[in-house]
Amino acid sequence: MENQIKELRKTAKLSQEELARACKVSRQTINAIENNKYDPTLQLAFDIASVLDSTVDDLFVPKR
DSSP, X not given: OEEOHHXXXXXXXXXXXXXXXXXXXXXXXXXXXXXXXXXXXXXXXXXXXXXXXXXXXXXXXXXX
């Protein structure tokens, strides 16, 4: 799976730090997720989607 978190975060005009703070994780966690080096827990995926006013389905897409 790939994710659209970076694009959605930038559209929302949030920094990695701001998104991390809102989701109660570290900036490094958000960075690792955005770079497909870490798969978030289901709860964290829902938290990120909520902060970005999106859905989990919109955050993650199959690799092409």
